[in-house]
Amino acid sequence: MLMHNKEVAQIYLSEKELRALERDAKKALRELVTPQGIYASPDEGWRGPYHSWFGRDSSITADLIFTAEKQKKIKSLSKKSYLALQSLTAWQGSQNNSETGEEKGKLPHEIRNMFGRVSKVQHAANSNFMPWFVDPSDGLLKNWDSADSTPLWVIAMARGRFATQRGFNSSTTGNLRLALEWCLNNLNRYGGLAGFLGADLQDGRIYSGLHNQGWKDSFQVYQNSDGSLAKHPIKDVLINAEMWSALKYGADIFKNHDPEFAEELSKNAALLKRRFNSPRDGFLFKDTSSGLPYFAQALDGNNQKLESVCADVGMCFWAYHKNACIIDERAMDRVVARLMQPDLFNPEAGIRNYSTFTSFKQGTGYHGSAYTYWPFVSALIVRGLDHFGYKDEAMAIASAMLRGISRFGSNIELFVETEDHMYKPWHHPKIGQQSSVNQAWTAAGVYYASRYLQDKI
Numbered sequence: 001m002l003m004h005n006k007e008v009a010q011i012y013l014s015e016k017e018l019r020a021l022e023r024d025a026k027k028a029l030r031e032l033v034t035p036q037g038i039y040a041s042p043d044e045g046w047r048g049p050y051h052s053w054f055g056r057d058s059s060i061t062a063d064l065i066f067t068a069e070k071q072k073k074i075k076s077l078s079k080k081s082y083l084a085l086q087s088l089t090a091w092q093g094s095q096n097n098s099e100t101g102e103e104k105g106k107l108p109h110e111i112r113n114m115f116g117r118v119s120k121v122q123h124a125a126n127s128n129f130m131p132w133f134v135d136p137s138d139g140l141l142k143n144w145d146s147a148d149s150t151p152l153w154v155i156a157m158a159r160g161r162f163a164t165q166r167g168f169n170s171s172t173t174g175n176l177r178l179a180l181e182w183c184l185n186n187l188n189r190y191g192g193l194a195g196f197l198g199a200d201l202q203d204g205r206i207y208s209g210l211h212n213q214g215w216k217d218s219f220q221v222y223q224n225s226d227g228s229l230a231k232h233p234i235k236d237v238l239i240n241a242e243m244w245s246a247l248k249y250g251a252d253i254f255k256n257h258d259p260e261f262a263e264e265l266s267k268n269a270a271l272l273k274r275r276f277n278s279p280r281d282g283f284l285f286k287d288t289s290s291g292l293p294y295f296a297q298a299l300d301g302n303n304q305k306l307e308s309v310c311a312d313v314g315m316c317f318w319a320y321h322k323n324a325c326i327i328d329e330r331a332m333d334r335v336v337a338r339l340m341q342p343d344l345f346n347p348e349a350g351i352r353n354y355s356t357f358t359s360f361k362q363g364t365g366y367h368g369s370a371y372t373y374w375p376f377v378s379a380l381i382v383r384g385l386d387h388f389g390y391k392d393e394a395m396a397i398a399s400a401m402l403r404g405i406s407r408f409g410s411n412i413e414l415f416v417e418t419e420d421h422m423y424k425p426w427h428h429p430k431i432g433q434q435s436s437v438n439q440a441w442t443a444a445g446v447y448y449a450s451r452y453l454q455d456k457i
Helices: 015-032 056-069 076-091 118-124 149-164 170-189 239-255 259-276 330-337 373-386 391-405 440-454
Strands: 111-113 142-145 284-286 293-295 415-417 423-425
Touching: 015 056, 015 076, 015 440, 056 149, 056 239, 056 373, 056 440, 076 149, 076 170, 111 118, 111 373, 118 423, 149 170, 149 391, 170 239, 170 259, 239 259, 373 440, 391 440
Parallel strands: none
Antiparallel strands: 111 142, 284 293, 415 423
């Protein structure tokens, strides 16, 4: 534990305020979490532009719910979340289709049956360059452009099995194997690290898709120091942490009835962790602004480090397995120390997307800005730091994140800090898109963090 200053770890919200935040978050989740799927946001025009099912959002939301309800006798949201995760397998890739981007075993990025806003939403990501794939068999828009949805789903299913005390049937085990085989194929394709190639760069692609395929999927989010866009394929730091965790959980799942496959998963996880922590050909570098070691946001198509100091490294702690994560144990204290520096941690709002020393030459501020805050990011970091015993830091971030959220009266998707240190919802500078008022993974993060702090009072 790095922090021993009680002032730093102080909880700035009362028990009454925490209970109110928990109540509002749970109310939002009851609307969004269904056994058929977890909606990323409600259907409220631009107040909820993501009223569809996302593989990434669903898995993160479910995991935070599992943790929030860990000590509760009534786990209705956990059970619905687990069923929703199982429902995602209806759209797990069954073939390799270069035209649509579907890949065998890959979990979907997005499944949508409402199209009124999809054009503008995807325009904001600069990905509206071709028609979107609408499956004629069921009329659903389907997209598989998330490199992290598949490992995230494995992690959430493995943790959810224990949270809900439900075993895997043969069908689910088959889905897990397909997902893990996709993970291994992805590592092999990109030279031992998890990676992705933008849909607009893929041979044979005739349907539209996303250029960037991590959680920060804005077109301009991976930049070189001069502001130019990084060359693909991209190996993102958080996706690699999630990939390691999925392989480790997968090895546990298959160790008894398929030990050979389990051993292959374990071997690849060990190789991935070694490569990840290498200063020569992995992510580790010395941050000149602080003098502390940290991990790069990504490696570009030339395996050059994109050394923007970002919150994603803190989220790697969340992608744990048992008592380890992909970050080498010897580096953990120093990484946490870097994370808690004031250029990344704001006690009034939580963890910034990027250090204030990072300058973005392009973008809308949706993902790429030091003055942008996504509450679910802070929630995942809290969950990870608490798991590894950094209790004071976890309490400080949870308190800051909830302090930021409480300004808006809803489970807002993201918010931004102005030059005069005021906080307001994000707005796209050219189109009508704005922060979703209620977002599932925000609500799940608030549900978890408010319960976490109530236990500390």
